[in-house]
Amino acid sequence: MALSPQTTDKVKERVDIEEVVNDYVSLKKKGQNLWACCPFHQEKTPSFSVSPAKQIYKCFGCGKAGDPIQFIMDIEGIGFTEAIRHLAQKYGIEVEEETSQDPVDIQAYNERESLFIAVNFAKEFFQQNLKTEEGQSIGLSYFKERGFDPVTIEKFDLGYALDSWDQLLVQAKKSGFEVENLLKAGLVLERENNKGNYYDRFRGRVVFPIHNLSGKPIAFGARILTQDKKQPKYINSPETAIYHKSDVLYGIYQAKKAIRQEENCYLVEGYTDVISMHMAGIENVVASSGTSLTASQIKLIKRFSDQVTVLYDGDDAGIKASLRGIDMLLEGGLNVKAVVFPPGEDPDSFARKSGKSGFQNFLKTEEKDFIHFKIDLFASEAANDPIKKAEAIRQVVLSISKIPDPIVRSVYAKESARLLAMEEDILLTELNRQILKQQQRPGGQAEEAPPVEQMLPTSPEEEKDKLQPKNIKEERELIRILINYGFEKVSEEMHVCEYLLEEIKELEFDTPVFQKLLLHYKKALLQGILPKFDYFLDTQDGELKKEVINMIAQSREISLNWEIKHQIFTKKESDDLSDTSYRISLKLKSAYLKKMRLEVQEKIKEASESELNELLPVYMEINQLKTKIDQELGNVIPSRN
Template sequence: MGLSNQTTEKVKDRVDIEEVVNDYVSLKKKGQNLWACCPFHQEKTPSFSVSPSKQIYKCFGCGKAGDPIQFIMDIEGIGFTEAIRHLAKKYGIEIEEEQSQDPADIQAYNERESLFIAVNFAREFFQQNLKTDEGQSIGLSYFKERGFDLATIEKFDLGYALNSWDQLLLEARKSGFEVDNLLKAGLILERENSPGHYYDRFRGRVIFPVHNLSGKAIAFGARILTQDKKQPKYINSPETAIYHKSDVLYGIYQAKQAIRQEGNCYLVEGYTDVLSMHMAGIENVVASSGTSLTESQIKLIKRFSDQVTVLYDGDEAGIKASLRGIDMLLEGGLNVKAVVFPSGEDPDSFARKSGKREFQDFLKAGQKDFIHFKIDLFAGEAAGDPIKKAEAIRQVVLSIAKIPDPIVRSVYAKESARLLAMEEEILLTELNRQLLKQQSKPAARTEEVLPLEETLPTSPEEEKDKLQPKTIREERELIRILINYGFEKVSDEMHVCEYLLEEIKELQFDTPVFQKLLLHYKKALLQGILPKYDYFLNTQDAGVKKEVIDMIAQNREISLNWEIKHQIFTRKESDDLSETSYRISLKLKSAYLKKMRLEVQEKIKDATETELNELLPVYMEITQLKTKIDRELGNVIPSRN
């Protein structure tokens, strides 16, 4: 069960890119476009551009680009359907559901929606309980003792469960909720020795709602306030159809914007750690809520930042027990730093003891990359004991081996050898041994193990370029001209697109996304549509949409004052589209001829005499054609090309 096409189309028709983006950043007009510092990465000079006329955004710093719907998907970290719902709510558009033909799908959807409704009813109930005499004297008083102000209590929807066996159950049934639904939501329990009789799961406890990325409550954590040894200090909602604890981080909804802006995510253990850090002015913080870190949680962090800083209580034994989390973060492709609090302190207690400035300064001064952190952690016990020092080195190497990027891995290996005062080659040998062990595991990634000097020369950009087709630049330029000017005329009887498509009719593009765009363009023409950029922005293909936005977004605009005031005129590619079209078609042909000649050269290397007699005339013909085109383009022909 999903959204109807009518709802999606209404949203697309109604949304305005300026209104949507202005909810998150302050836009300033410069030329035809609006500009701001990018909300997706840190920067001091604005490189985030919004085009009201084209209804697109593009950051020329980090490359993020899209339409209003994509912006909501990027900024909120949600999928397409949730983004449509979000925008429909903003613009007051009624959401129409499209009925699935599969009864099982309908049932699953309805069950999930009913659980959301039940859990959010409970959230409101717990919040209202804080206003009761019991709630104020026990629940609110506890929050205030912990230093949480009303703004923080409201921000995180904190509440209180009355010390009653069935107060929530009674209120929920009065509001029309069925017992079965409350059971599935994990809000009530059935008495063991009394079937058909139920009681509230949460009683006499302060409540910490857990939210999903879109801000809906999906579960609860609850802390008891009395010294009852028979009761656990914390109890949590069970797994349900809407709550899987391994997929959730406490505080992610409140933190996601700050994580993006700061380019870093602080990772703590408990609810109150998160709340106290917010009180200290640090909002880019989430908690694993006492559970072991999972791959899903790591992927959730990576959606918003590549940097994570783990905050540890000042307990050495506890730190060592949780080091596996650092290795998992590294394996997930995150850059990892760590901060250790003084003995006996945790983020909650230290934040409450110190002022905002002191706490923030402590985090900045105390953070270490995982290499320095691990070496310092094992330094004391390894001093003077060669066996323990060897084990400490092995622990450091094990962590480095988890890093997927070979260049980052190599840099850390070099730094570790320096800090540990050992020969780099010995450390590299151990690193390669660990990498080989990982490769031997069935599920491990296959990656060639190379010594440091063999991994360093090639940059990520160079590696990426090696994998790209040789004709990518020319293919992109031709598609860009098609999208921006294909509907313009090169003569009284011919459009730019007609000329270009005729010139390249025998070519099959090597770059998949540009071949896809070319096919889209031809399909539109067959349907009698002379497509402009907005035709391609309506596609659901994110790769296609991003390429189109990159092609139509302008990083620089020529000031109108140049011509109006100063009479300075500059030549634009649109001034002579016949010349522009002609040259780009020649450049593409030249690129393909170069590729063909390289292919023939490779065949010549291993050719027999008979094959050589066939290949050499082909090689000469290709060379002559390419030389002719290059001369036409005015290119300098080197003696060895």
């Protein structure tokens, strides 16, 4: 359900970037800004800057930038609306919903909210059960046996479902919950042979709450502790309006910050694997919640890291059965590594057995990229069997073919050919065959797919030049001057923006984001607004906002002591805005003339004699104008006659 504009406005007025960021990292003052090691990537020297004056943050290492709302979106991995709700709760701002919505949407929203409330009630009920005599003797004893300390139990909201048919149902009804909502939340079941008679879904089991990205409990997994072969070892919540198991990763709420910091995500199978790894000091770990890995779960991992390390139990048959997961991860654009535990061990048992340092060292030393992992997996059985060796090669090539980046694909193909001691051309032929097969259209015809070696760019510089307009630098600089100084005066009658816009009125920018910013600026002027940088930060266009922050953020500041104590004065672009504006307009014109000259040169190459007579005067005029501007800028030395 949408928030009212009043709620969004109140949050924007109340939030303070320093307070918001300080909840996640420790900021230290240096000059006018505050600095810290970036929470979005691993670094030792602080490059993450917060400007209280401008209410923005900018990392000069990884490029993350935004305002307080964008920071919450980035750090929590949530959308704009959820970020507003998060900040409203922090600052005690009442959340008002948009009342002009479709009644169906309002009903759906209210139902979702009621399910969140019901599941949270159940979570707290299961937690309280750990304090009961039954809960302590069975549930708490199990957690202690696993080595889970009180801090970890609280961190994951672990609990216990009493061995009773309706304890949760009775308590929930006493607290005002309707049975229908408990049923929709997956907390109770209706007896098949006795309609209208309900009982608890979870009974006599330890309970593992499953959280969404913002930390709300949305479902449960529950493990039985008795040797009852008639009952499954684990039961889980059913699909509900707030829980879709294919979209959820167990432990993602507790892990997301560590995944960003470590730039890697460990992927395991079970709940206890995740918790034991946290106990071993490794927090960047998630589990697929008892389901086969899905595309939605892979996208969720990629929101926080491009690197994933899959941890496998020491069981060859089980590993081969789950190899499809590696191909899906590769297809999702992730860099994949793998670790295999000794026979009979899993992350949970091995972490408890080897201790923190032993477990961490094992992960570092045993980690392999997916190519070495797959080759080693098939090596022993394929050693003396040519047919099996050929199949192993096909399996490796199949995985490589899933990689979307052609350069990475080519590098892995070359390395695989070396490791498998085979001709690279043969491997590339098979690789291209697999790619064509995957690109098969519904009608039966395949798209043209160039060989891997042909997909490589001639050089990084040439590839970059193809993607970027030639005058991107000058366009960016002019927009930067507009945003930083457009409201200042260049004379008593004229603002910087008036001068610059008049000078470039016949030009249209080639770079889409800068053209968009230019139109945004002109729109503000038409509305009678002389915009400053904060006007652009109010947009929900993430691309525009990031560009503006990049333009106003400073990676270095000149110490005030230089002028106050040492009388050392440095020239700033703001000291003479008339000259600054004049020179940037000339630079942009020079860039456009250069582009025009190149276009005319290309036409001259293909021109007939009559066309040539028309093009040469144009070329000469462009060249003269550019030379004149470059002389004014001091870029060329005029020849002496």
